[in-house]
Amino acid sequence: STAPTAAAAAEQIGCPVAAIANSLIFNAAGDPLLVLTSGAHRVDTAKLAALLGLPKLARATPEFVRTHTGQAIGGVAPVGHPAPIRTLIDQTLAEHGEIWAAAGHPHTVFPITFAELVELTKAETVSVN
Template sequence: MHPRNVEVQDALHRAGIDSSIVVLDSHARTAVLAAEQLGCEVAAIANSLVFLADDEPLLVMASGAARVDTDVIARAVGATAVRKADADQVRAATGQAIGGVAPTGHPAPLRTLVDEDLRAHDEVWAAGGTPDTVFPLTFDQLVALTGGTVTAVR
């Protein structure tokens, strides 16, 4: 396994989450690609999106079916401005590359929002630290793992 996958797997175990990283047949840099390979709904993919809220990194765990509204996010966190982080900013905040950002395994904890729409799924899938890996968990486990605040994101 890649060192990023090991970091994520270790973080899952420390959190008491009995889940294992799954290596996909090919890269799944989008929720659609991941869902196709997993045979699940796109909405059950928990996309890890990094934004800058007043220039501070903010992780948003959004349903793969959601288009995140930055105005909604700004209101949720009390920020005056929210914008998508670029690739370098994502890597600096998470230690991981866009397309493979996991909800855990980062150099430091990130303020996190969790899309309330993910609650509709018994199982959600999140990236495992690289674009070709994922792992399953429940909505409640995702919230506990990230310490996130459940909110609307669109």
């Protein structure tokens, strides 16, 4: 079945929406930036841009996402991209023993721990909102 939103995925899995790790790709002055955020949060792009020393973070186009991840919006996995992507991770995901991330397709997710996800992605832990 389809799990296009964090709420739908959480309902299907039977976990809190906050334990869903959304993979959001932003255009950071021409470079891709992956933000792994809790399904319970909206990303404060102005705050993250300031943290990164950028004038702004733009939501990536579907073409930009596919070029840099090899995957389509709605199912972007935190790994498996053609080249490494700088990654930030929402610190509140650490509150969950198990988190769920997209597996490269809109209909698939996989369970992982916060520590494993940080190790796998080399993510920098931040407050996203």
